[in-house]
Each structure stands twice: as C-alpha cells, then as structure tokens.
Amino acid sequence: MRITVGVALLAVLSFQVLAGIQVTDDRGVKVAMTQPASRPVAISTFAADTLVALGVAPVAVTQFGEQDRPGYLGEAVSGAVSLGARGQPNLELLSELAPDTVLAVRRYTETIAGRLDAIAPYVAFDDLTLSDSLKAVSDIGTLVGKSDQAERLNQDFQQTLNEMAGQVGERAGQRIALLVTASEQPFVYYDHFLPVELATALGLHNVAGASPGWPGKLPFGFRMPLEQLLAADPDILVLFPSAQPRAFVKNPLWKHLKAVKNQRVYLVGQHWKEGGGPIARELILRQLGHLAYPDLFDAPADLPADLALHSFR
Helix, strand or coil: CHHHHHHHHHHHHHHHHHHHCEEECCCCCEEECCCCCCCEEEECHHHHHHHHHCCCCCCEECCECCECCCHHHHHHHCCCEECCCCCCCCHHHHHHHCCCEEEEEHHHHHHHHHHHHCCCCEEEECCCCHHHHHHHHHHHHHHCCCHHHHHHHHHHHHHHHHHHHHHHHHHCCCEEEEEECCCCCCEEECCCCHHHHHHHHCCCEECCCCCCCCCCCCCCEEECCHHHHHHHCCCEEEECCCCCCCHHHHCCCHHHCHHHHCCCEEECCHHHCCCCCHHHHHHHHHHHHHHHCCCCCCCCCCCCCCCCCEECC
C-alpha cells in the first residue's frame, strides 16, 4: 500500500510539472515541456526581444531588416547564431544547435511546422495585435520559467499605456496613417495591427479603419491609392522602412497631403514592423506619443540611428 501511494504521488508530481510548463499557441496547439527552456531559438524579432527582456539569451535569431540579428537588443544577442530570414530559416543549422524550443511567427513558419517540431517543440505566435503581444510575452515567460517576470512586463506596459492615454485627454482626434512598401500604392495597416492599436489608445484615428474581415487577423492591411489617401487627408503619416525608393512619394498628389504640407511625415525603424516584444512595443508607444503630442511626450533619448524617429522630407 505504501509503495502504491508513493507511485501515485510521483505520478501526481510529474503531472504537475508537465502541466506547469504548458502553453496553447496561436494555432490552438498545446505545447508542454518537462522543464523550462534554456536553449530557446527565436525565429522572429518579437520572441528575441521578449527573451532578452526576461534575461534569457536566445541561442539563435533571425534577420532584423538588413541586419543579421536585431542589433537594438545589444550584447544579449551578439553571440546568437543568425538563421537568416524568418520566412526561410536555415533548418540544417537550426538542427545542429540542438535548441529546446522554437519560438516563431505563425504565418511565416506554419508550412514547415512538422520540420521544426522534429528539431524542438515549435510554438507559433500570430504577432499582430496588442492582445497577441501580451499573450506571447506571457507564454514565453512560462516556457522559460519566468512567468511572474513576464506578467510584470505586461502590467508595467499596460500601466504606461493607460497613463499616457490619460494625459492626452480631450486632445484626441488627430488622424494618422501607417504606410509601408515601395510601390506606387502604399500598403496601409488596419486598426488591429499593434502600432495602430497603440495609436488608437493615444487618441489617434486610423484612416485605414477596421478590417472588413475582422476578427480574422489576415489581411492586416491593404494597398490604398493616393487619391483615397488624399481624400482621408491624415494629420500624421508614418513611413515604415523600405529597401527601395518609395514610388508613391513621387506621385503629384503626395505634396498636397496635409501631413506633407505641415511636415508631419515620419520615418520609423524596423522595430515598428515586429514590435510585439516588451522592448520594442514600449519604444513604439513612446515614439507615437512624441510624434502626435511633442509638447506632452519627449522623444526617447540615446537611440541608435536605425531606431530613432526621423522627419521625412
């Protein structure tokens, strides 16, 4: 009887350990681990950002724009192996690194989920909305054994967001559009994209509006002709990084936009595209606050040039 009770107790304890390190990723798949991850790989900048914020160095990362690794994360990723683009990671190299979990953007890696799972437990995140960001930080914290720290990161961010929104008060109402691509028609982001959600929380109105397919997260934007953008005539324009010259700024209509005439067009860094991690999302929030309400919020100081806010001329 004593042996039976002992075996049963061990079984319960083993179940508790397994249940304690378990998350449900954004595919709805349950991922369980027997112990906290100590060799995580980030096939995404937001996951690398989250790991660094939690004090965990990723074994490998993916490219950040034109950089082999996200330089803004500093020494914490300087020794991480670069796996290349997040949509085409080097799986042979990944296997050689023997990671114990793979943290990835779902839409770029779901087609190779089986191959990733064969290397290490694969955890897929949507990385689009504010809710996605909060969940991902919480889940990654659980997987690396730092759930309390992850919850504090989320709570601190939400407190900062609420405080800044409270300072805006009755000054809300400016219109904004976030643009990306080098083509003749800029791609504009719908309301549920993380930086747009933060802009909305700060009292800004996104001229692109809500996705007609919401709550479906894809697509998260559309190509807007300059005629339509001029009709909406936002007060503020935000331009995301582009590897090629932006054809839409050569359109004769461009100079007639209110934001262009008032010199309220801003260039932002690559972190705005992949901003779900705790470090990037707070930086985006503070930069949004400054570009919309420069008399209320100072620009974040001492940033590298590729992360700083720049006026576009």
